[in-house]
Amino acid sequence: MARRFKPYxxxxxxxxxIGQDKFSxxxxxxxxxILKRKNFQxxxxxxxxxxTGTAAIRFARKGWEVYGxxxxxxxxxxxxxxxxxxxxxxxxxxxxxxxxxxxxxxxLGLKTFDLVTAYYDSLNYLLKxxxxxxxxxxxxxxxxxxxxxxxxxxxxEALKYxxxxxxxxxxxxxxxxxxxxxxxxxxxQADLRAVCFVRKxxxxxxxxxxxxxxxxxxxxxxxxxxxxxxxxEHLYDCFRFAKPKKKAYRLAWVARKVRNVS
Ligand SMILES: C[S@@+](CC[C@H](N)C(=O)[O-])C[C@H]1O[C@@H](n2cnc3c(N)ncnc32)[C@H](O)[C@@H]1O
Numbered sequence: 603m604a605r606r607f608k609p610y611x612x613x614x615x616x617x618x619x620i621g622q623d624k625f626s627x628x629x630x631x632x633x634x635x636i637l638k639r640k641n642f643q644x645x646x647x648x649x650x651x652x653x654t655g656t657a658a659i660r661f662a663r664k665g666w667e668v669y670g671x672x673x674x675x676x677x678x679x680x681x682x683x684x685x686x687x688x689x690x691x692x693x694x695x696x697x698x699x700x701x702x703x704x705x706x707x708x709x710l711g712l713k714t715f716d717l718v719t720a721y722y723d724s725l726n727y728l729l730k731x732x733x734x735x736x737x738x739x740x741x742x743x744x745x746x747x748x749x750x751x752x753x754x755x756x757x758x759e760a761l762k763y764x765x766x767x768x769x770x771x772x773x774x775x776x777x778x779x780x781x782x783x784x785x786x787x788x789x790x791q792a793d794l795r796a797v798c799f800v801r802k803x804x805x806x807x808x809x810x811x812x813x814x815x816x817x818x819x820x821x822x823x824x825x826x827x828x829x830x831x832x833x834x835e836h837l838y839d840c841f842r843f844a845k846p847k848k849k850a851y852r853l854a855w856v857a858r859k860v861r862n863v864s
Contacts, residue, residue: 619777627660645666646666655694713744718750723760734818741830752855779797812863
């Protein structure tokens, strides 16, 4: 029996090695295109659920003031090593959504940003509508007036058909993984059991993590964003600039802060 760990603990050390950082890279390219089309030039950004820091580092290289927040100490440890190696400045915050609070330097009032991002279906990890609502409100509080919130989320179709009752596997020289998922229709949730093998000399270490995501109807997400003080300016089929088809798997949301919320 493989030892089971909390999500984003043991997998942190192999996240980039198994190519998961490529998603963030792609999202940054896509975000920069969105910003260009909107003629929006941020000078500061907060990357929520920043994981191993790939997006935050890219933003920092542009000269922006960047913070990265994540609830996994293991992911942040990898991020911290990469930031040091890249010689960029990114402030890492170890906090868990939906409640988060970043104080201004000196401690008076909240730190605010021009841009807040959350990539790679990270917000699907919030399993209750109330949590998503609290998270959106906290994003609002950390945005400057007219600031943008850009994030991607999996749809129910993705959890049902892409994750579904499927098994994905890859084997490399020193790492192998098997990902098996189960979809629960009524809850619109899916569990992904990630079994990983990492070579340690002549032996292979085996561990597993279970990751659970929930999908929300568009109407719910729009309502929550609206009541959290946002105007949804674009809803795209992720990585494109077209309106999503009915059965789209991943949507990119571009929302602007239009009023303060308490
Ligand atoms: C799919 S990974 C994405 C990481 C990174 N954004 C990327 O694109 O590579 C999801 C990240 O969300 C973080 N996460 C999940 N639930 C969280 C929560 N409630 N609060 C803070 N971070 C959370 C995990 O620790 C993990 O780093």
